[in-house]
Amino acid sequence: MQYLDGEFVLLEQATPTRLLFGEGLLTRRRADDLIFPSRGVSVTYTARLSAGGLLSDTNLASLRADLKWVRPAGDRSRVILRASGGALQADRFDRLPPELRFFAGGDRSVRGFDYQQIGERRDVEPALLARLRALNPKKEYDDTGVIGGHYLATVSGEFEHYFTEQWGGAVFVDAGDAFDSKPNANVGAGVGVRWKSPVGIIRVDFAVPVRTDQDTQRLSIPTRIGVRHPKLSQVIQMMEGNIEDPMSPADLAEEVGMSTRQLERLFRRYLNRSPKRYYMELRLQKARNLLMQTDMSVINVALACGFASPSHFSKCYRSHYSTTPYRERGTQGMPGAVPVRLSI
Structure with a gap:
């Protein structure tokens, strides 16, 4: 069991929350090598449940599944497919802290987008926005912010090839969304460098957004045009x-x-x-x-x-x-x- 009692900040506002919930994690894995598998599959299920009541501001039922599938593609190459899906139900979604909501974007999600950049958006209250801008005129405040979603759906395809025993490269395409009713097409693609270090694989990826149905004004200009000038x-x-x-x-x-x-x-x-x-x-x-x-x-x-x-x-x-x-x-x-x- 876990108990949260405090405040979280979202859209420049602090919201108090109390939540007593149980969490369960189940992982099934099969691979030919634990550190660098060329063939294998793993599935992880995460469930959270809260009945609400005296110690909680809302009830909660949440389930998430993460899948990873690896297959060889020649002597020095492999194909990696990933998929994640999730759904939650809560009477008071506004009382759920961000770590219990679904977001997408980032190195372990849809690469090419910032961490937790993808999700449902909501307007910041105009009065609050005006006060913030008056207090700090030099800082840029967006008039909307990401609040997460009730559902999650992401997929990823990656091809790795190793030129030497330790060094290799990768190309990949990711897509997905965190949403409430209808998912949007958010797609990122890029290339990466791979190094088989003594402690495990070190990955460095370079990605850009290829397509997004989000308002493009919400992405930073250098991210959208692929140029930092x-x-x-x-x-x-x-x-x-x-x-x-x-x-x-x-x-x-x-x-x-x-x-x-x-x-x-x-x-x-x-x-x-x-x-x-x-x-x-x-x-x-x-x-x-x-x-x-x-x-x-x-x-x-x-x-x-x-x-x-x-x-x-x-x-x-x-x-x-x-x-x-x-x-x-x-x-x-x-x-x-x-x-x-x-x-x-």
């Missing part, structure tokens, strides 16, 4: 903060102490496109999110993304996505359209 990140941040009223390339360049030509070269070198083209893609991406996730009219979406007229917006949208904003939305919001419903 302070001035480039600063310009992109200004672009993202001025979607409704776009800034000119000259104004952007002046803000970071560059000439327009230097800014042009910077974007073409690292992003293979002009600042104007990149800015347009950001605005169109924002427009597509609004069309698919809100009930805003096409005209209002156009204005919110810096387009002076619906016709110009439609022309740019069709050029980039090979469809019109109205077709993207469907019949919703189309002037004179008659909704059609087919039942089978």
Whole structure:
């Protein structure tokens, strides 16, 4: 049995919690070598249970399973597959500390994303956010934060090849989400270095996000573009903060102490496109999110993304996505359209 009594901090707020729960762990493993298996499988089950009541602020029922499968692929190579799944039920999810919720992201989850970066998000209270920014104006506070999820689903595929007895390399793809109802596609991929040290395998991985259905504004700019350049990140941040009223390339360049030509070269070198083209893609991406996730009219979406007229917006949208904003939305919001419903 375990008993938690204290506070946890989430979304810049401290929440008191009390929870008495039991925890059980069961592992089944079969391998041809305990330190460096070339063939094997392991399954670990973790269960937690709390009935609530006098010593607990909520009940809890949680089950998680982790699977690892290893097979040889030649004399010096092996394939490693991993999968994790989990589900929990709690009457007061807000009283569960983070370590009892499900998150994804990090070296042992979906590589390419920060630790516990993937999960359901919630807005930080505006009043609290205003106080925090007033107390520390130099610090950046996000207006949303990850709170975890009721369910977990992650998968991973990895191929390792050893060039010598001790040194090797790896390529891998990870995917998964921590969610409440419908999982999103969060995919990371990368390469790694492997060293068979005297105390075990040392792994160093380099990964980037390949796909995410999370709001891309929540990922850091260097993570999203795969480039760490302070001035480039600063310009992109200004672009993202001025979607409704776009800034000119000259104004952007002046803000970071560059000439327009230097800014042009910077974007073409690292992003293979002009600042104007990149800015347009950001605005169109924002427009597509609004069309698919809100009930805003096409005209209002156009204005919110810096387009002076619906016709110009439609022309740019069709050029980039090979469809019109109205077709993207469907019949919703189309002037004179008659909704059609087919039942089978």
